[in-house]
Amino acid sequence: MEITSNLVLSDYQRAILNEMGIASWQLVSEEATQVKFVNKPLENVTISSDVISKTDALVKLKQLKQQTQKLESTDSILMTFSTGDTQLQIFTDILIALGLEAKLQEHISIEQLNHYSGYPLSWTQGEKVSMNSKQLITPALAELHHPETKKQLWQQLQSALSLQNPIK
Known part of the structure; x- marks a missing residue:
């Protein structure tokens, strides 16, 4: 056959x-x-x-x-917005408030966030302001000049910082 x-x-x-x-x-x-x-x-x-x-x-x-895939460890701040936004004063003010002004910054895509570990903060753009663990989500930095958005941002940062460093 x-x-x-x-x-x-x-x-x-x-x-x-x-x-x-x-x-x-x-x-x-x-x-x-x-x-x-x-x-x-x-x-x-x-x-x-x-x-x-x-x-x-x-x-x-x-x-x-x-x-x-192995996660890449970094001590840089991970950001998914444009490098031009880092020149805005609000950007510097937020880093100072979080005590991260001396940290290196790395611009990455949202998809790349899953490839990193050990970072002090990941900062992405979204519609609403939120701060969970090490992830800060804000609208575009140019939009943070609105008083209500700014107020919401500082409240989120204050509550996140009080959770990290509780008063004894």
């Missing part, structure tokens, strides 16, 4: 190999991709995997990458 099989990778298989950093090659000639199996019965092979689609596989691969 002779069985001829075409060993051609599907787009899904190519995507998986690509995500794993494995280059795949495709022969130009159709004849070269045919392999003959002689006297071997064809067995049914079932894939026991939770992967339902290409998208699911890519999501799982991305999660695995994030789980296995």
Whole structure:
């Protein structure tokens, strides 16, 4: 019994190999991709995997990458806004209030925040002012000239500082 099989990778298989950093090659000639199996019965092979689609596989691969990546330790302040905003007086005032004016600053993307540990503060832009643990979220610094927003910011900073250094 002779069985001829075409060993051609599907787009899904190519995507998986690509995500794993494995280059795949495709022969130009159709004849070269045919392999003959002689006297071997064809067995049914079932894939026991939770992967339902290409998208699911890519999501799982991305999660695995994030789980296995080592976190970079830094003592810099991590910021996700433009470097021009660091020239504003409100920026300096906030760092002084938090006791972080002497710290180095590193501008990163929001996606990169998950790659760091040990930082004294991460400062991102959002719609509302909030301060949780080591994460400060403020509107764009240029918008902090509004009295109500400024008041909300200083209240958040004051309550965060009182939690860090309780009065005895």
